[in-house]
Amino acid sequence: MIIEKVIGNVEKVSTEGRHIEKVYLSSDDLVKRIQRVTTDHGKEVGIRLKEPKDLIDGDILYMDDRNMIVVSVTSDDLLVLRPVTIKQMGEIAHQLGNRHLPAQFEENVMLVQYDYLVEELLEQLGVPYSREERKVKKAFRHIGHSHG
Known part of the structure; x- marks a missing residue:
């Protein structure tokens, strides 16, 4: 799966009824537009953002009726x-x-x-x-x- 844009942020989009997988990133990785990451459930995801935008904690990379992949920043x-x-x-x-x-x-x-x-x-x-x-x-x- 290749992610090309951020869908929204969990602070503004309801997560109710959806299973949430997290991608843990260091604060240094938030500025990278192209990277390969693995969710906490072992799913490999490629991030290739079209817009020059830094990721932030809670950004939604993928969402359907039942699932979400969300950025979680490590300490x-x-x-x-x-x-x-x-x-x-x-x-x-x-x-x-x-x-x-x-x-x-x-x-x-x-x-x-x-x-x-x-x-x-x-x-x-x-x-x-x-x-x-x-x-x-x-x-x-x-x-x-x-x-x-």
Whole structure:
């Protein structure tokens, strides 16, 4: 089976009465338009998306009257930052931006993929953080940039 488009997302489409098979992907794999994956029931699926769109957690790759194949993102090793002041937030955002590290935001926390150097920086700056295994909905996306 070759998947060429995402049908929808389980947050907006009813799954009631359908058997759900999951395709487990790392957040890094969400940006790949072409890949071969295996469902949790052992079915091989080819993904060849026609649109340049990142996959997100809960995307429906296949659906009929009885079955669905859904993307499920595996947990990442993350640093969860909880800056206390706007100054602290600005300082850490500036430092991470200089390193071109992608970040995501959920409610009042900033998420970055674990890196021991970033952890040392957080310690030096006194930014409250924790290291957690956490599932993100979308890929960590690097923004193209050069200092040319």
